[in-house]
Amino acid sequence: EDKVVQSPLSLVVHEGDTVTLNCSYEVTNFRSLLWYKQEKKAPTFLFMLTSSGIEKKSGRLSSILDKKELFSILNITATQTGDSAVYLCASISEYGNKLVFGAGTILRVKS
Amino acid sequence: GAGVSQSPRYKVAKRGQDVALRCDPISGHVSLFWYQQALGQGPEFLTYFQNEAQLDKSGLPSDRFFAERPEGSVSTLKIQRTQQEDSAVYLCASSLALGEGGNEQFFGPGTRLTVL
Incomplete structure (x- = not known):
């Protein structure tokens, strides 16, 4: 079963800091990995990485x-x-269209 | 329309009640997806349509869940005899993808379902 794991689960930083969010995957016939930002409800697309x-x-x-x-x-x-x-990080395989998501990283930036 | 729209945005149902959730994809998008997102989790795949054909329904959790897209545009997700779980x-998403393997999916704002 395809699996996507994100870390850390949550992160609190101050304005101006640099953050790195991690995503690891185990996917049969992997094609691409996608990043989304989710505020309130709808995930909005950030990047799709294939190479x-x-x-x-x-x-x-x-x-x-x-x-x-x-x-x-x-x-x-x-x-x-x-x-x-x-x-949110999500994988997509070569032979399917469905996205397999990680649980997400909650980022809070304090002013 | 400009993006994927869903209705209602919020739905409260009593246990045992049937509900119907609607998704209007981006005009011209061939593929349509339904995902379920529990609190604090990432979205989980439910089902996928290419035009009016339901090509994958492996994520539907039980036979109480049913989805349709009869004319290849608007889709309805129906849940019968709702349970608290x-x-x-x-979430509904659509994409231009005609075939398999990876195109950007655009998400709607979702319908928050609460079953009492």
């Missing part, structure tokens, strides 16, 4: 995938209170 |  070692960047957020060690990290630099959310 | 947020 190993290629960093994807969007503003203060960046992410990279290591397909040899089966993990991904999401970095947020110069954190702001608006970054407070649950960050 | 059905309390969760039900």
Whole structure:
């Protein structure tokens, strides 16, 4: 059974800090890993990573995938209170469309 | 519409009552997914449609759960004889994907179901 594990489960930082969120996976016929940010209800898409070692960047957020060690990290630099959310990591396999999610990391950024 | 919409946003049901949750995907999106998210957990897959065909319903927890998408756009998730363990947020997502393997899924705001 495909599995995605995120760490830490929760994190409290101060504005301006840099954070690294971790995601490891065990997926048969792995294709891609996705990161979502969830505030209130709807997860919003951040990144989809398919190739190993290629960093994807969007503003203060960046992410990279290591397909040899089966993990991904999401970095947020110069954190702001608006970054407070649950960050979800999900895998998708080559032969299916369903996302398998981790339990999420709760990030709280204090001003 | 601009995004995935779901209704109602909140639903309170008495145990044993039937409920129906609606999802309007992004116009033109072929694939539609339903997920169940319990408090403090990540979403868990329930079922997947490609157009009107339900291609995967392996995540439906029991035969009380039924989903349909008769015209390949709007979908309804129906839960019969609701139980307290059905309390969760039900998320709908859609994507352009025609085939298998990984396209971005856009999520709706979810329906929070509380069964008393």
